[in-house]
Amino acid sequence: MPTVLMQRAHDEVMADSGPTLPDKPRRRSFTTEYKQRIVDAYDACAGDGDKGALLRREGLYSSHIVEWRRARDNAARRGLAKPRAKTSPDTAALAKANAKIERLEGQLAKHRLALEISGKAHALLELLAESATDEPKPKP
Numbered sequence: 090m091p092t093v094l095m096q097r098a099h100d101e102v103m104a105d106s107g108p109t110l111p112d113k114p115r116r117r118s119f120t121t122e123y124k125q126r127i128v129d130a131y132d133a134c135a136g137d138g139d140k141g142a143l144l145r146r147e148g149l150y151s152s153h154i155v156e157w158r159r160a161r162d163n164a165a166r167r168g169l170a171k172p173r174a175k176t177s178p179d180t181a182a183l184a185k186a187n188a189k190i191e192r193l194e195g196q197l198a199k200h201r202l203a204l205e206i207s208g209k210a211h212a213l214l215e216l217l218a219e220s221a222t223d224e225p226k227p228k229p
Contacts, residue, residue, distance in 0.1 A: 124157045 127147060131154050134140045144151060176184075 125161070128154060128157050128161065 127143075127149065131140055131143055134143060140151075143149075144154075
């Protein structure tokens, strides 16, 4: 026994125009002016429940306010910071090459040390092998 909802869904699927699907939900986006106005209004709220009422009226969460304040403060800090000089592509490539050279020189030093150690170990083993062959074997 089909329900009314099932019958209506069946009728929509079987309709000539095809099924009607709801539009895909879109993420909300807010302008900078709106964000600034809301943060200022939120900071101006003094009474009990005023901040919550503002958030409910605008359909926002307290996390919006936190993120918007953080973004505002970061933008203010960036505005106060000294602008960095832009580096040319040649300078950047040179710095990258120098860093690679330093890294490779460090690896080379490690490999040289390992070769030196293995050379000393080889010499010691040869010395031990010679002394083992030079000693007379004890007779039983």
